[in-house]
Amino acid sequence: MREVFQQELREVQERLVEISTLVADSIEKATHAFNESDVSLAETVIEDDDRIDALAAELDELAITILARQQPVARDLRIVVSALRISASLERMGDMAEHIAQLARYRFPEKVVPKGLRSTFREMGALDVEIARKLTELLATQEPDVAEHIRNEDDKVDALHLAVFDKVLGETWKGETVDTVDATLASRYHERFADHAVSISKKVLYLQTGDWVPAES
Amino acid sequence: MREVFQQELREVQERLVEISTLVADSIEKATHAFNESDVSLAETVIEDDDRIDALAAELDELAITILARQQPVARDLRIVVSALRISASLERMGDMAEHIAQLARYRFPEKVVPKGLRSTFREMGALDVEIARKLTELLATQEPDVAEHIRNEDDKVDALHLAVFDKVLGETWKGETVDTVDATLASRYHERFADHAVSISKKVLYLQTGDWVPAES
Numbered sequence: 001m002r003e004v005f006q007q008e009l010r011e012v013q014e015r016l017v018e019i020s021t022l023v024a025d026s027i028e029k030a031t032h033a034f035n036e037s038d039v040s041l042a043e044t045v046i047e048d049d050d051r052i053d054a055l056a057a058e059l060d061e062l063a064i065t066i067l068a069r070q071q072p073v074a075r076d077l078r079i080v081v082s083a084l085r086i087s088a089s090l091e092r093m094g095d096m097a098e099h100i101a102q103l104a105r106y107r108f109p110e111k112v113v114p115k116g117l118r119s120t121f122r123e124m125g126a127l128d129v130e131i132a133r134k135l136t137e138l139l140a141t142q143e144p145d146v147a148e149h150i151r152n153e154d155d156k157v158d159a160l161h162l163a164v165f166d167k168v169l170g171e172t173w174k175g176e177t178v179d180t181v182d183a184t185l186a187s188r189y190h191e192r193f194a195d196h197a198v199s200i201s202k203k204v205l206y207l208q209t210g211d212w213v214p215a216e217s
Numbered sequence: 218m219r220e221v222f223q224q225e226l227r228e229v230q231e232r233l234v235e236i237s238t239l240v241a242d243s244i245e246k247a248t249h250a251f252n253e254s255d256v257s258l259a260e261t262v263i264e265d266d267d268r269i270d271a272l273a274a275e276l277d278e279l280a281i282t283i284l285a286r287q288q289p290v291a292r293d294l295r296i297v298v299s300a301l302r303i304s305a306s307l308e309r310m311g312d313m314a315e316h317i318a319q320l321a322r323y324r325f326p327e328k329v330v331p332k333g334l335r336s337t338f339r340e341m342g343a344l345d346v347e348i349a350r351k352l353t354e355l356l357a358t359q360e361p362d363v364a365e366h367i368r369n370e371d372d373k374v375d376a377l378h379l380a381v382f383d384k385v386l387g388e389t390w391k392g393e394t395v396d397t398v399d400a401t402l403a404s405r406y407h408e409r410f411a412d413h414a415v416s417i418s419k420k421v422l423y424l425q426t427g428d429w430v431p432a433e434s
Contacts, residue, residue, distance in 0.1 A: 073285045
């Protein structure tokens with residue numbers, strides 16, 4: 001039974017890595033679509049989000065089946081419960097990528113990124129992509145250094161998020177109202193995407209250290 | 218054992234009702250602080266959010282203990298897993314109330330709600346409060362009509378959310394950039410608050426109907 005359980009845990013882990021890979025692909029396409037006003041790429045991201053949702057739901061079913069069949073306790077139980085939470089966060093990361101793509105699509109053929117913020121959003125987008133790739137690596141390897149790296153990159157995203165507001169509320173801002181709305185929403189989505197990755201990192205680290213992490217921290 | 222389990226489930230339910238009550242109090246104070254620029258009330262909401270987080274974390278611990286001790290299967294197992302998900306959503310609703318309160322605090326002593334949107338935000342705030350109160354009722358009674366009511370009220374929140382953007386992007390908008398940023402963020406927080414309530418409603422209904430609901434729908 002123990003061996004079956006270990007195999008099922010590996011299956012859970014592989015599926016988390018698979019979903020995380022799709023989320024990383026999705027944010028890479030979404031931020032490219034956003035920065036380059038590529039509407040057909042934006043539509044791909046929006047369509048592909050259903051697949052992420054479906055895979056997350058399937059993983060939840062697998063986790064619940066494992067709980068029912070294997071009746072794990074102690075650390076094993078927390079690993080399975082963590083997988084349920086990680087899947088929910090990955091699903092939300094996919095939603096953030098979709099929202100960024102939707103912004104690009106709504107404004108097309110206009111550019112969605114306001115002048116004066118192009119380089120900031122390019123930088124935020126690149127950080128989100130890197131964070132998602134590192135998250136996939138973390139889920140595959142459980143390497144604490146990778147979690148640390150994700151936290152550091154998230155600090156940079158938070159700083160850029162504040163920089164967007166400084167820019168928009170500064171005296172030199174020449175954007176129209178629509179630019180202000182887009183910048184506000186886009187910055188929030190980029191920031192939340194990275195937050196979810198940090199939240200997942202903490203849960204993965206727990207599996208190493210035994211420190212249980214509340215659901216949303 | 219079965220009797221102990223039923224008693225533990227009642228304990229879980231009572232705690233969900235308790236947290237939901239605090240979330241409803243929090244959104245009531247937050248929307249009041251936001252609409253009336255009441256900075257001390259806003260600070261109360263921000264301080265009280267720690268209590269919601271702590272209670273949600275304690276509930277998660279209880280749910281995990283029940284999984285370990287009672288080893289529930291089938292519907293019983295899904296009830297406990299649902300409680301974990303509901304607790305995470307309640308915790309996020311508390312965060313949205315906190316974010317609304319933070320907006321009120323940041324802008325103080327200026328009014329945070331832009332002219333021309335006062336009545337819209339009052340209406341959204343009242344709907345969020347009503348949704349939170351109904352959610353508490355739903356968690357206590359599992360009455361399907363209450364879930365239906367929450368869904369209908371959420372449709373109204375979504376319509377008002379769109380109305381905020383119509384207003385801000387319309388020709389008569391005279392707001393400063395800071396007003397546009399505040400309106401965009403505040404509207405998003407009000408809308409997400411209601412979304413989480415609908416998400417919880419679906420999970421509660423599942424317990425009645427047996428239709429399992431994926432994590433984030």
